[in-house]
Amino acid sequence: MENKTITAVRGFLAGAMHCGIKESGKPDLALLVSKVPAAAAGVFTTNKVQGAPVIIGREHIAGGHLQGCVINSGCANVCTGQRGLRDAREMCVLAARHLKNAGLPLLPAQMLPSSTGVIGRFLPMDKLRRGLPTLVEKLADTAQAGEAFAQGILTTDTCVKTAYTTLRAGGSTVTIAGNCKGSGMIAPNMATMLAYVATDAAIAPAALRRIVKAVADQTFNCVTVDQHTSTSDTFVCLANGMSGGRRLTGSGLNTFAAGLMEVCLSLAKQIARDGEGATKLVRVFVCGGRTSADAKRAALAIANSPLVKTAIHGGDPNWGRFVSAAGYSGANMDVGKSVCKVGKITVFRAGRPTEVALSKVEAAMRQTEIDITLDLGTSGTGTAEVFTCDLSREYITINADYHT
Template structure:
């Protein structure tokens, strides 16, 4: 993925437009964004497993997957979670107002929210903002990326053009997330837009599978939000399909690539984070247990604080693996390396120059490699260190 594609102007696929406004919920930056398609699009999604689901999550789960969506609208600053019946009614009113403003049916509008939990939506401001959005259109996703931010330090968007057997298609990804990140489908919102032709069934299958390899493999603080959502939207405006298995492979490879790029961007932008943690695990014999073990490391406060303090205390990693059910016979085969330096071989520690190793922990990305030599399952998880700034940010959030 070329950095320029992620950091400068993030182009939308054919037939998509977007924009954002500041409607007054946030003080200084956009707080309401929309992405629209010129024609009906297929939209599928996966959502939080938190039992306290926000009103927009419940609404989206009731209408998706669908092949009739025209608009995706998102507000930031107020999550519309823990707002009771009023939240359900406010969500529906925003959907209906968007549909009326844009001349479509309510069931053609997808909505998501992020921000403070337990605060009712400021409906007058949001409805006024929807009216303003109608008169603004852009073919870049950048303004939408700004509008969905909360404690994020940077907007997160990326695009990739791919060549299929009969022509080019584009995938554009936008996401937000910095704290309350431990998705189980962080607050995490992710969107991928494409001009390929998909069915609702294939889109749902693709988004579920890719979520498990990307957004479900990140953790900042172990907190699963009430609003976590990941959407795939396809409007077919390229005129191309994925009937050719090789085309499908190329498309899914690109979809996975930009989803992992976004997931890593969220982990790297974790609240107060100074280092990205990447755990590469292989040689396991059970995929779900492998994923649990890898995420267990990225989510450990002891490991996260050790990495922040640039302390190569690998015993915390060993202990965490046992906590997450790695059996003794696999631990006895473990090969562990940190920053490319072997630490454990066949379950036995290798003499370590502590101070030399400590200098390797000054780097921005800390890579932990695990090989259990017990199977062909491999997975990757991402997280970040835990600093005092995380406490400062979250004590001041409201």
């Protein structure tokens, strides 16, 4: 079977194991390493309360190069003061030391640390100290190693999230593959989301930085589950240049950007689909905005409304909640010229309901994937697309039982 995990990218090794953080016995320590230094770019949480690994990660990626990522799940290392910063740095030191012993010499500053899980608890560093030497020995470029890495970064997720593509650029075949985790505490401007994308493209750090930011704005920052922006968000892309092609410029950069967009959009949709307690994936598309920012404001108001999300869960064709949410969003809107659709069914036009049969709308609302489209009626060209999910009783159960 063809390897379509993150280890399908030339020059990348990965692995994961259980080191004892999670009581469940599931993998809770993961490594992704390039055989050579890589150009690197990342986007991090906008929450003013930031995890220690985010603070250290920003420092390490500032120069535009990394060689690996070390991740633990089950403990977020957030609100842990100076000790938390020391622990995040030690994660990188330990990883670098054992990788060097295994024949992959690199500096601690070339590692990016990430932690996800319960806030306000110190990392059990004794478990990481014991686990990392064993994990380094497990590193491989096999599909099994890639699958293990995808498992090792999860918390309340119900499934792994993987995306993969290949393209021609710079005179060679370039591979892009990634994994992410995210199920709850998801809101735009990064959320409880860790995303790692590897590519063998040859690309300058400055160009990669521009592309990563643009892609994040149109993918991960357009996902919302519960409006709760996390403290630990990290989206990082490593490009090690091992495809054998030329450094990408011009049209090659555009081709690469489209491939990265494809991978990240797939991952973003997988996050929304796996929202805690979710049973439906919802796409909200707003057009006719005076600006794209206006359109996004309306789209987010619809996607974040508890009344909208519960109506979707119950299959209730209450499109009035969609229109009214856009109305309070602050976006410019001409109600008399607005149009709202559920799937392909127009339910609202020119300030009044259409005469469509309610049963047709109910059938559309019962689907597991639902499109909500709203034209704001301003004659503007602004558009926005946001992904979300329904709000179920299971969401309450999960978050009542899971201590974050």
